[in-house]
Amino acid sequence: MHRIIFKELEFRNFMSYGNTLNRFEFRDGLTWLHGDNGFGKSAIVEAMTFALLGISYRGGKKEELRNTKNLADGAPTVVVLTFDLDSPPAELETYRVTRSITGKQSTIKLVIEKMVDGVWVAQNKRAGFSQQDFEERVLQFNEVLFKNVIAMNTQETLPFFMLPAAKKRELLESIIAMSLDTWKKENHKRLSEATMSFTLAKNDMVQLNGEIDELNKIYTRMQEEKSVNLSQMKADLETCNATIAEEQGQVDKLTKKRDKIVKGLTGIKAELDTEGTVDARIVEIRTQFTGVSNISQARRAVAEAQYEYDELYGQHSGIIGQLDEIRERIGERTAERNKAIAEKGVAERSISKKETEVEMTTAKRDKFAEQAKTFVVGTPCPTCGHISDESDVERHKDALREQWKEANQAVRALGAEIEELNVKVSSLGDYITEIDDEISDLQGKIDDYNKNVYPDIHAAEVTLGNAKRELARYEKYAEGFDEAALTDELNELEEKKKGYPALRERFGNGNTMLGDVNRELGEHNGQLTQLQEKAKSLSRDIERAESNTDDAIAVMEGKIEKNKDMLNDAISRMRESSDRMAICNTITKVCADDGMKKMVFSMFVPAFNKAVQRNLAKANLPFIVTFSDSMDYKFETLPGLSPSYTMLSQGQKRKLGFAISMAFRDFVSLVGNFNVNFLSLDEVLDISTDDNSMRDMLDLAKLMLADIGCAVIITHRGKVVSDKFDFQQEVTNNGMYSMLGDLKPMWAKDAVQK
Numbered sequence: 059m060h061r062i063i064f065k066e067l068e069f070r071n072f073m074s075y076g077n078t079l080n081r082f083e084f085r086d087g088l089t090w091l092h093g094d095n096g097f098g099k100s101a102i103v104e105a106m107t108f109a110l111l112g113i114s115y116r117g118g119k120k121e122e123l124r125n126t127k128n129l130a131d132g133a134p135t136v137v138v139l140t141f142d143l144d145s146p147p148a149e150l151e152t153y154r155v156t157r158s159i160t161g162k163q164s165t166i167k168l169v170i171e172k173m174v175d176g177v178w179v180a181q182n183k184r185a186g187f188s189q190q191d192f193e194e195r196v197l198q199f200n201e202v203l204f205k206n207v208i209a210m211n212t213q214e215t216l217p218f219f220m221l222p223a224a225k226k227r228e229l230l231e232s233i234i235a236m237s238l239d240t241w242k243k244e245n246h247k248r249l250s251e252a253t254m255s256f257t258l259a260k261n262d263m264v265q266l267n268g269e270i271d272e273l274n275k276i277y278t279r280m281q282e283e284k285s286v287n288l289s290q291m292k293a294d295l296e297t298c299n300a301t302i303a304e305e306q307g308q309v310d311k312l313t314k315k316r317d318k319i320v321k322g323l324t325g326i327k328a329e330l331d332t333e334g335t336v337d338a339r340i341v342e343i344r345t346q347f348t349g350v351s352n353i354s355q356a357r358r359a360v361a362e363a364q365y366e367y368d369e370l371y372g373q374h375s376g377i378i379g380q381l382d383e384i385r386e387r388i389g390e391r392t393a394e395r396n397k398a399i400a401e402k403g404v405a406e407r408s409i410s411k412k413e414t415e416v417e418m419t420t421a422k423r424d425k426f427a428e429q430a431k432t433f434v435v436g437t438p439c440p441t442c443g444h445i446s447d448e449s450d451v452e453r454h455k456d457a458l459r460e461q462w463k464e465a466n467q468a469v470r471a472l473g474a475e476i477e478e479l480n481v482k483v484s485s486l487g488d489y490i491t492e493i494d495d496e497i498s499d500l501q502g503k504i505d506d507y508n509k510n511v512y513p514d515i516h517a518a519e520v521t522l523g524n525a526k527r528e529l530a531r532y533e534k535y536a537e538g539f540d541e542a543a544l545t546d547e548l549n550e551l552e553e554k555k556k557g558y559p560a561l562r563e564r565f566g567n568g569n570t571m572l573g574d575v576n577r578e579l580g581e582h583n584g585q586l587t588q589l590q591e592k593a594k595s596l597s598r599d600i601e602r603a604e605s606n607t608d609d610a611i612a613v614m615e616g617k618i619e620k621n622k623d624m625l626n627d628a629i630s631r632m633r634e635s636s637d638r639m640a641i642c643n644t645i646t647k648v649c650a651d652d653g654m655k656k657m658v659f660s661m662f663v664p665a666f667n668k669a670v671q672r673n674l675a676k677a678n679l680p681f682i683v684t685f686s687d688s689m690d691y692k693f694e695t696l697p698g699l700s701p702s703y704t705m706l707s708q709g710q711k712r713k714l715g716f717a718i719s720m721a722f723r724d725f726v727s728l729v730g731n732f733n734v735n736f737l738s739l740d741e742v743l744d745i746s747t748d749d750n751s752m753r754d755m756l757d758l759a760k761l762m763l764a765d766i767g768c769a770v771i772i773t774h775r776g777k778v779v780s781d782k783f784d785f786q787q788e789v790t791n792n793g794m795y796s797m798l799g800d801l802k803p804m805w806a807k808d809a810v811q812k
Contacts, residue, residue: 090780106139112166199732326564392493
C-alpha cells in the first residue's frame with residue numbers, strides 16, 4: 059500500500075502568524091487544537107494545503123496567505139512540510155517540501171528535496187519533479203482527495219453524504235482513476251511509441267513506394283532518352299531563352315517606371331509632412347498679432363488696478379504701519395508673562411512644601427504635649443527604663459515643654475513665610491492678568507485688520523498682479539514685432555496651405571499608378587520565373603540524355619532493387635507496430651468508464667455499504683443506509699423513529715454524515731491502495747450536536763486511530779469531552795501575532811481541566 063506519513067510542519071509569516079518559527083508535530087493519537095476565534099487554528103490545514111498543492115484551502119489568492127503586518131518589511135512567508143513515503147517494495151523515502159512567498163510581487167518558490175545518505179538533495183524540474191509530477195508520483199492524491207479524505211468535513215467542504223449522487227459517483231470515479239493512473243500512463247506511453255513506430259513505418263512505406271515509382275519513371279526515361287532527338291530539346295531551349303530575354307526587358311522597363319513613381323511620391327510626401335508645421339506657424343503669427351493689439355488695453359488694466367491698490371493702502375496706512383510695533387509689543391509682553399508664570403509656579407511649590415513642613419512640625423509639637431500629659435509617677439523612664447518618681451516626672455515634663463516651645467516657634471516662623479509667599483503669588487497673579495488684558499487688546503487690533511482691512515487689500519493686490527502678468531505676456535509678443543514682415547509671411551503660408559489639397563490628390567493618384575505598375579511587374583516576374591525553371595529543366599534533360607550510358611542504367615536497376623528491400627522491411631515494421639497498438643487499445647478499453655471502473659464499483663460498493671453500517675452502529679445510530687452503484691442511497695430505520703433522512707434532526711444528520719465520511723475514508727484507502735496518517739476535523743463536531751453525540755463521534759474517530767495515526771480536532775467544546783483526547787495544543791495571540799503552543803499530553807499538569 060502507498061502510505062504518506064507526515065512528520066513535521068513548520069511555518070512563519072503565514073496568515074496571522076509572525077516571523078517566529080511555529081512547529082506542528084504529527085503525533086499519533088487524538089489531538090484537541092483549541093483557541094479563540096480568529097487566532098489561527100485552521101492555519102495548520104491551510105499551511106499543509108499550500109505546501110503540498112500550492113493553493114489556498116479556502117480558495118483565496120496565494121498572496122493573501124502572507125502576514126500583512128510583516129509584508130512591508132519584506133519578510134518572506136515560508137512553509138516547510140516533512141514526510142515519509144512508504145510504497146513497498148521500494149524502500150522508505152523521506153521528503154521535505156518548502157514553499158515560500160517573497161518580494162512585493164509575491165513571487166512563489168517551490169523546493170522539493172529528498173533525503174539521500176543523510177543529505178537533502180533537491181528534486182527540481184530537470185529531475186522530473188514539477189507540481190503535477192509531485193502529486194502523481196509521490197503524493198498520489200490531488201486537491202479533491204485532500205479535502206474529502208485528509209482534511210475532510212470542514213466548514214469549507216461539503217460532507218460526502220450531502221453531495222448529490224452524481225457528485226458522489228464523480229468523486230469515487232476520480233479515486234479509481236488515480237489508482238488506474240499508473241496503468242494508463244504506462245499504456246499511453248507504449249501506445250504513443252507503437253503509434254510513432256507505425257507512423258514512421260507507414261511514412262517510410264509511402265516514401266519508398268514514391269521513390270520506386272520515380273526511379274522506374276527515370277529508368278524508363280533513360281531508356282527512351284537514348285533515342286530522343288536532342289536537337290529538338292536544344293531548339294526548345296533556344297526558343298525559351300529568347301522569350302526569357304523579352305520578359306527580362308519588360309521587367310527592367312517596369313522597374314524603372316516604378317522607381318520614378320516612388321521618387322515622385324517621396325517628394326510629395328515630404329511636402330505634405332510640412333502641413334502641420336505651416337498650421338502651427340499660422341496660429342503663432344495670429345496669436346502674436348492679437349497680443350500686440352491688446353497691449354494698450356492691458357496697460358490701462360494695470361493702471362486701474364495700481365490706482366485701486368494705492369487708494370486702499372493709503373486709507374489704511376496708519377494701522378498697517380503699526381502692525382510691526384503691535385506684534386513686537388505682544389512678543390515682549392508674552393515673554394514677561396511667561397517669566398511671571400514661572401515665578402508664580404516656584405512660589406506655589408514653595409508654599410506647598412512649607413505647608414507640609416508645618417503639618418509635620420505641628421504633629422511633632424502635639425506629640426510633645428500628649429507625652430507630657432501621659433507621663434505620671436510610676437511610669438517607666440523612656441531613657442533608662444526605671445520606675446519614675448515625682449522628681450523624675452517634673453524633670454521630664456520640663457524637657458518636653460522646651461521641645462514643645464521650639465516646635466511651636468518653628469510653626470509660627472513657617473506660617474509667616476507662607477503668608478509672605480501667598481502675597482507674592484497674589485501679586486504675580488494680578489500682574490499676569492494685567493499683561494493678558496494688554497495682549498488681548500493688541501491682538502484685537504490685529505484681528506480687526508485681518509478681518510476688515512486685509513481681505514480688500516489682498517484682493518486688490520491679486521488683481522494688480524494678474525494685470526501685470528497679462529501685460530508682460532502681451533509685451534513679449536511685441537518684442538521684435540515686424541508687422542509688415544509677419545503679414546507677408548502669413549499671406550505666404552496661407553497661400554501655401556491652399557496647395558495641400560492638390561498635393562494630396564496627386565499623392566493618391568500616384569499611389570494608384572504605383573499599384574498598377576506593381577501588379578504588372580509581378581505578372582511579368584511570374585512569367586519570367588516560369589520560363590527560367592523551364593529552361594533549367596530542359597538543360598537538365600539535355601545533360602542527362604547526353605550522359606546516359608549502359609552503366610548508368612545498371613546503377614539505376616540496383617537502386618530500384620535496394621528500395622524494394624527497404625519497402626519490405628517498412629511493411630514488416632508497420633505490421634508489428636499495428637499489433638502492439640491493438641494490445642494498447644484493448645487496455646485502454648479496460649480502463650474506460652464501462653471497463654475497470656464498472657468492475658471496481660461492482661466489487662467495492664458492497665464493501666463500502668458494510669463499512670457504513672458498521673460505523674452507524676458504532677455511532678449508536680439505529681439507521682440502515684445502503685448505496686447503489688450510481689451512489690443513490692436507501693434510508694431505513696426502526697418503527698417509531700424518523701421515517702426518512704429529511705426528517706432527522708440536525709444533530710442526527712451531522713452524526714450520520716460523520717459516520718459515513720469515516721467509512722468513505724476506509725473505502726478510499728481500500729480502492730486507491732493508499733493511506734495518509736492525518737485527519738483534520740475543523741469545528742464540525744460543534745454544529746447541531748449534543749455532548750453525547752460528540753462523544754460518540756470521537757469514539758468512532760478513536761477506533762480508526764490505528765489506521766489514521768494523527769487526528770486533529772478543532773472544537774470550542776473540548777472541555778466537555780477532554781477525556782477522549784490524547785493530546786491538546788493551544789493557539790494564542792498577543793494582539794499582533796498568533797503563536798502555536800507546545801503539544802502536551804492531556805494528563806500533563808497544565809492541561810485543560812475537565
